[in-house]
Amino acid sequence: MTSNMSTTEGRNPATSNLDELTPAELLRVMNDEDHKVADAVAAALPQITAVVEAATERLQRGGRLIYMGAGTSGRLGVLDAAEIPPTFSAPPEQVVGLLAGGQGAMFKAVEGAEDSAELGVADLDALGVGPDDLVVGIAASGRTPYVIGGLDHAREVGAATASIACNADADVSRHADIAIELDNGPEVLTGSTRLKAGTSQKLTLNMISTATMVGLGKVYGNLMVDVAPTNAKLRERAVRIVRAATDCAEDAARAALEASGGHAKTAIVMILLGVDADQARGRLEASQGFVRAAVAD
Numbered sequence: 050m051t052s053n054m055s056t057t058e059g060r061n062p063a064t065s066n067l068d069e070l071t072p073a074e075l076l077r078v079m080n081d082e083d084h085k086v087a088d089a090v091a092a093a094l095p096q097i098t099a100v101v102e103a104a105t106e107r108l109q110r111g112g113r114l115i116y117m118g119a120g121t122s123g124r125l126g127v128l129d130a131a132e133i134p135p136t137f138s139a140p141p142e143q144v145v146g147l148l149a150g151g152q153g154a155m156f157k158a159v160e161g162a163e164d165s166a167e168l169g170v171a172d173l174d175a176l177g178v179g180p181d182d183l184v185v186g187i188a189a190s191g192r193t194p195y196v197i198g199g200l201d202h203a204r205e206v207g208a209a210t211a212s213i214a215c216n217a218d219a220d221v222s223r224h225a226d227i228a229i230e231l232d233n234g235p236e237v238l239t240g241s242t243r244l245k246a247g248t249s250q251k252l253t254l255n256m257i258s259t260a261t262m263v264g265l266g267k268v269y270g271n272l273m274v275d276v277a278p279t280n281a282k283l284r285e286r287a288v289r290i291v292r293a294a295t296d297c298a299e300d301a302a303r304a305a306l307e308a309s310g311g312h313a314k315t316a317i318v319m320i321l322l323g324v325d326a327d328q329a330r331g332r333l334e335a336s337q338g339f340v341r342a343a344v345a346d
Contacts, residue, residue, distance in 0.1 A: 055216040057189055057242050059235035067238065079237050079244075086249045089233045090256075096229045097256050100211045103227065104183050104257060105264035107209060108143060112181030114261065117172065117199045119149035119163030121243040122187040122213075122250060127155060129254040135283070137267040138275040144258060147172045149195040166198025173199050180207035185257070187250060188212070189242035191219025191230075200224040213253055215246035229253060266338035269294055269317065274340055278311045287313045294340075295320040318343050 064078055090097075104114045116126030127146030133139045149168060150159025162168060178184060184203040186196035191214030200210045201224055212225035215233055222228035231253065233245040262268065267275040272294055278284040291302040294317045305316035309326045318329035321344045329343075336342035 055190060055192075055219075056232060056235055057215050057246055058240050060239050061235040061237060064237045082234070082237050082245060083248065086231075086233050086245050086252065089231045089249050090252045093229050093231055093253070096211075096227055097253055099227045100183075100185065100229065100257055101260040101264065103209050103211065104261040107181055107183045108261060108265060110181055112179075112183065113142065113176075114144045114258070115147065115173070115176065115178065115182055115184045116145070116187060116254070117147040117149075117169060117184060117196060118187035119154075119193050119195050120158065121247045122189050122193070122196075123148035124155055125247060125250050125254060126185070126187050129251075129258050133258055133262070135277050135279060136273055137262045137265075138277045139262070139267070145176065147176075147199075149193075163193050163195045166194040166201075169195040169197070169199030170202040173202055178203055178206055178208050183209040183211065185211045185213065186221055186225060187254075188219070188221050189215040189246040189250065191216045191221045193221070197221055197224050213250055215242065215249060266336075266340070269314070269340035272313075274314045274317060275338075276313060278306075278313075284311070287311060287316075291316045291320070314338070314340055 067075065108114060116130055118126050127148050130144045130146035133144040134141050148154050150162035153159065154162060184200060186200045188196045197220065200212065203210050210225040211227040211229065212221040213229045214221050215231045217230055217232050219230055222230060231249040233249050236242065236244045238244060272290045274290060274294065276283055276287055276290065278287045287306055288299065288302050290313045291306060292299060297320050301320060305319045309315035309319060314333060315326055315329045317340055318332050319326060332343040
């Protein structure tokens with residue numbers, strides 16, 4: 050590996066004979082390499098914490114968390130954003146994923162899209178990005194023009210910015226207010242950043258979105274009390290959540306959920322305080338949506 054080669058493009062000496070390994074040997078070395086990912090994320094926890102704090106503050110004042118990236122990095126951002134509404138009943142415009150090349154690039158690569166800084170600017174302009182927003186640029190290589198162009202534009206219009214790269218001293222880090230660098234070492238398959246790099250990015254995005262939603266009052270204990278009961282599985286989950294939070298009988302949980310329009314948070318406050326749905330909603334509104342504060346008396 051030359052001195053100016055990025056880690057994500059380097060050759061991994063542990064897999065130099067990858068094509069000679071048996072399936073069992075290959076999977077063992079992949080698993081060994083994957084163990085390094087959690088340590089790489091752990092080393093970046095201070096920066097990830099700063100991103101969560103910035104995201105929570107901006108979403109509390111009505112802003113947005115906007116992910117942007119290309120290829121695997123962009124798809125992971127879109128995936129994380131798409132999971133937020135059903136998990137936390139958050140409006141879909143609160144956490145947004147931008148992918149170079151648009152929605153079609155989710156399923157088929159759009160060649161050249163990641164090389165356009167102007168496209169990154171245009172995609173953010175289409176959202177009307179501004180000072181209340183946090184833009185997180187995701188680039189495994191740390192040098193994707195689409196992401197760098199978007200981050201520069203976001204800073205120009207007053208938005209907060211963060212970057213996630215999988216190389217140390219990444220170019221993109223110099224274009225963000227908060228720089229997360231995840232050094233996983235070279236990939237098992239040289240340059241295939243959908244492997245360790247993608248895994249570390251997914252872990253980091255999980256942390257950012259989940260911790261931010263906890264900070265917005267979307268969780269009680271470790272229960273997802275703002276779950277949107279949009280299908281049979283989630284309706285049954287809502288029943289289990291209410292029962293776990295209140296230690297009530299199943300029929301009481303179902304009755305409270307029916308009275309609250311299926312909203313687990315409201316049902317929990319109803320049962321714990323012995324109030325009706327309107328009173329429970331009032332308590333939640335007064336506590337900015339935090340169940341623990343709503344039932345504190």
